[in-house]
Amino acid sequence: MTYRxxxxxxxxxxxxxxxxxxxxxxxxxxxxxxxxxAAGPGQGMSRRGLIRWTGAAGxxxxxxxxTGLLPGVAGSARAADTAAPSSSASTASFAAARSGAxxxxxxxxxxxTVFDPIRPPAVPLAVRSPYLSAWLPxxxxxxxxxxxxxxxxxxxxxxxxxxxVPYLFLGAPNIDGQVLRGMAQRSLTTTATRSxxxxxxxxxxxxxxxLSPVEPGxxxxxxxPLSYLTAEARSGDGAAHDxxxxxxxxxxxxxxDSGTKIGWSGEQVAGAGSxxxxxxxxxxxGTKSLAENGDMATWGTVVWSxxxxxxxxxxxxxxxxxxxxxxxxxxxxxxxxxxxxxxINDAWPVFAFHFDLGSVHRTAQQAVxxxxxxxxxxxxxxxxxxxxxxxxxxPTWQQMAAFFHGDLATxxxxxxxxxxxxxxxxxxxxxxxxxALCALALRQAYGGTELVSKDGKPWAMxxxxxxxxxxxxxxxxxxxxxxxxxADPAYLGLLLAPVLEYAExxxxxxxxxxxxLGSSYPNAAGHNDGNEEDMPVEESANMLLMSAAYLKGASxxxxxxxxxxxxxxxxxxxxxxVDNALDPGFQNQTDDFTGFxxxxxxxxxxxxxxxxAMSQVAAAAGNAADRTRYLGVAKDYIxxxxxxxxxxxxxxxxxxxxxxxxxxxxxxxxxxxxxxLGLVPSSVAAEEAAWYLTQVNxxxxxxxxxxxxxxxxxxxxxxxxxRDHPVSAYLIDSYYAFAHTTPSRVPFTDWYDTVNDRPAGxxxxxxxxxxxxxxxxxxx
Numbered sequence: 001m002t003y004r005x006x007x008x009x010x011x012x013x014x015x016x017x018x019x020x021x022x023x024x025x026x027x028x029x030x031x032x033x034x035x036x037x038a039a040g041p042g043q044g045m046s047r048r049g050l051i052r053w054t055g056a057a058g059x060x061x062x063x064x065x066x067t068g069l070l071p072g073v074a075g076s077a078r079a080a081d082t083a084a085p086s087s088s089a090s091t092a093s094f095a096a097a098r099s100g101a102x103x104x105x106x107x108x109x110x111x112x113t114v115f116d117p118i119r120p121p122a123v124p125l126a127v128r129s130p131y132l133s134a135w136l137p138x139x140x141x142x143x144x145x146x147x148x149x150x151x152x153x154x155x156x157x158x159x160x161x162x163x164x165v166p167y168l169f170l171g172a173p174n175i176d177g178q179v180l181r182g183m184a185q186r187s188l189t190t191t192a193t194r195s196x197x198x199x200x201x202x203x204x205x206x207x208x209x210x211l212s213p214v215e216p217g218x219x220x221x222x223x224x225p226l227s228y229l230t231a232e233a234r235s236g237d238g239a240a241h242d243x244x245x246x247x248x249x250x251x252x253x254x255x256x257d258s259g260t261k262i263g264w265s266g267e268q269v270a271g272a273g274s275x276x277x278x279x280x281x282x283x284x285x286g287t288k289s290l291a292e293n294g295d296m297a298t299w300g301t302v303v304w305s306x307x308x309x310x311x312x313x314x315x316x317x318x319x320x321x322x323x324x325x326x327x328x329x330x331x332x333x334x335x336x337x338x339x340x341x342x343x344i345n346d347a348w349p350v351f352a353f354h355f356d357l358g359s360v361h362r363t364a365q366q367a368v369x370x371x372x373x374x375x376x377x378x379x380x381x382x383x384x385x386x387x388x389x390x391x392x393x394x395p396t397w398q399q400m401a402a403f404f405h406g407d408l409a410t411x412x413x414x415x416x417x418x419x420x421x422x423x424x425x426x427x428x429x430x431x432x433x434x435x436a437l438c439a440l441a442l443r444q445a446y447g448g449t450e451l452v453s454k455d456g457k458p459w460a461m462x463x464x465x466x467x468x469x470x471x472x473x474x475x476x477x478x479x480x481x482x483x484x485x486x487a488d489p490a491y492l493g494l495l496l497a498p499v500l501e502y503a504e505x506x507x508x509x510x511x512x513x514x515x516x517l518g519s520s521y522p523n524a525a526g527h528n529d530g531n532e533e534d535m536p537v538e539e540s541a542n543m544l545l546m547s548a549a550y551l552k553g554a555s556x557x558x559x560x561x562x563x564x565x566x567x568x569x570x571x572x573x574x575x576x577x578v579d580n581a582l583d584p585g586f587q588n589q590t591d592d593f594t595g596f597x598x599x600x601x602x603x604x605x606x607x608x609x610x611x612x613a614m615s616q617v618a619a620a621a622g623n624a625a626d627r628t629r630y631l632g633v634a635k636d637y638i639x640x641x642x643x644x645x646x647x648x649x650x651x652x653x654x655x656x657x658x659x660x661x662x663x664x665x666x667x668x669x670x671x672x673x674x675x676x677l678g679l680v681p682s683s684v685a686a687e688e689a690a691w692y693l694t695q696v697n698x699x700x701x702x703x704x705x706x707x708x709x710x711x712x713x714x715x716x717x718x719x720x721x722x723r724d725h726p727v728s729a730y731l732i733d734s735y736y737a738f739a740h741t742t743p744s745r746v747p748f749t750d751w752y753d754t755v756n757d758r759p760a761g762x763x764x765x766x767x768x769x770x771x772x773x774x775x776x777x778x779x780x
Contacts, residue, residue, distance in 0.1 A: 121744060146171070168183065204233055232364040249448065277306065292521070332460065
């Protein structure tokens with residue numbers, strides 16, 4: 001077995017280049033990765049833990065003896081007041097962080113890192129699509145490699161040279177002959193579109209901002225699979241300082257197998273205005289298109305670009321050559337290693353930029369970069385490759401990248417406005433902790449989707465990340481729906497479009513709605529043989545409820561076109577529900593990890609509300625008779641449902657009609673509130689709200705009587721449905737507590753244990769986290 005020169009030491013557990021087990025990677029980091037591990041080397045410690053223990057990788061004092069050099073990792077995870085964080089980092093953040101928990105000036109003393117408004121389980125860095133999904137699985141950037149959502153390392157290194165002294169602020173490089181000190185990480189601010197890190201060392205303040213735009217209503221910009229990274233340095237002590245910044249990424253961004261060969265190039269790209277870019281790109285050599293390895297794309301090109309400015313140099317080459325060369329020479333060679341293609345782990349090629357910012361005073365000097373993953377084709381549909389939607393606007397990725405860099409100023413303004421909107425409206429709806437959850441959820445929800453072109457028309461595709469990898473899974477779209485219903489109903493319509501197209505024209509053979517468009521992203525191969533994970537009542541009701549949610553936010557003309565254009569298939573599914581919704585047979589449903597269930601009260605509620613949704617579809621289509629019919633059936637069924645679902649004790653509803661003494665979260669009551677159906681009696685809502693408060697655990701309310709685990713999306717759906725009851729605030733507070741304290745450093749999970757704040761399974765980074773926006777959506 002060989003180890004990369006990037007690594008601080010051999011991994012102790014887990015396969016090479018694979019996601020380390022949570023126990024090995026995080027057992028010593030249970031308090032937000034900010035407490036020095038007590039174990040010695042070789043005792044199941046993570047790469048980060050080994051750095052802290054040994055001071056390896058040439059980083060002085062990143063262990064127990066060095067908290068004065070890296071004060072940002074010395075304290076416990078501490079959240080700032082969860083009132084509104086600003087959408088951009090300010091000098092006030094530095095002042096607050098310096099003061100520490102005691103409020104005394106901290107200078108370079110060991111203080112807590114301030115997390116505003118939440119300490120994320122994993123910090124979103126570049127999150128824009130299923131294949132551009134980079135995260136920090138820790139709280140502090142120095143000593144930790146960023147990873148793909150699976151946990152595979154996607155290395156990124158950041159070093160600041162201040163008055164000739166190198167300070168590490170990002171990654172875990174091993175640089176022979178160099179002794180790196182550590183920048184003190186003072187704060188981490190998380191907004192809906194940004195992760196902003198504040199550092200301090202030797203009189204210099206550094207702000208590192210990862211901006212992954214979310215662009216509601218703007219398909220051109222939303223289609224861009226690129227993410228910004230900006231670094232701003234300024235003097236913090238009033239004196240002038242010579243500052244140089246070094247940043248690189250590794251070939252690991254290109255493929256899930258480090259033995260895969262990649263080829264690369266560096267080029268100058270003309271800017272959209274007066275500026276220009278230096279772009280470094282790399283691509284797997286001879287790999288299969290439209291395939292995955294470890295959930296990463298096996299085809300496509302990683303694009304790493306920097307806006308040209310005085311003092312910028314670049315280089316592509318072995319990490320052992322490029323990194324020490326930059327620190328020794330104060331610049332890079334402007335050359336690309338000619339030994340290519342070669343394996344990612346063959347002398348570990350890195351793609352580096354060096355910014356000589358010169359003498360830095362109070363006015364900030366900025367370096368602007370972007371990282372992205374471009375693929376053509378993007379997906380396939382029934383065997384036909386589909387291009388990414390961005391190709392409808394730019395013929396090449398170079399032109400797209402030039403536009404993206406030229407658009408930074410306006411993108412910053414737009415996304416800051418969206419950050420404020422999320423914060424203000426979410427705070428008004430559910431308080432500052434709810435606003436924090438929404439800020440953490442937005443990029444993840446949109447990052448599970450991407451825009452493609454089908455015969456010149458836009459479609460939005462969704463990957464069922466980390467659970468099954470299916471394409472556009474209907475019962476993944478359903479829990480994610482609230483974020484799109486709130487932020488951009490038209491985008492919800494684009495997500496529904498391929499599902500409807502397949503049912504109408506693609507060869508789907510069954511009378512109820514399909515579960516998904518294909519077993520393995522990115523290939524929407526369909527299930528024309530009918531062999532799939534059937535969820536008959538579940539998916540049919542889901543499609544009707546989401547269609548009605550789309551209609552609620554659409555213009556009258558767009559709504560009528562949608563309702564009339566898709567009326568036959570929606571009516572077919574509604575008629576299936578007329579026959580099957582009131583008392584569902586032994587069927588699978590979205591919480592398939594709990595198993596099939598017969599006579600499910602929650603599934604029946606969904607089906608009944610689906611009929612109510614169909615009445616709204618009929619109204620939009622101008623079919624008054626069907627509107628009256630479906631609404632009448634829904635009202636009749638809800639009356640029967642109330643009696644069938646009532647437990648033998650009159651204080652709650654059952655899990656299933658034939659299971660007295662049981663209960664479950666009736667999260668499917670949320671669409672009743674979202675769509676304004678008014679079908680569920682208020683007395684039933686009050687009864688359930690009171691019962692749930694008798695079943696609370698430290699981190700939430702279990703999904704049902706059978707287990708201690710729950711689903712965060714369903715917790716938030718329940719909070720939205722029961723928003724006028726005290727249980728709503730409890731659900732928000734407990735989910736925040738889970739996210740803020742869980743020792744598992746994986747992207748925000750939706751399936752977790754309510755007793756011990758650990759994930760219950762392997763769910764992470766899933767777009768269903770859009771369900772957090774349920775409370776916001778009912779106030780839209």
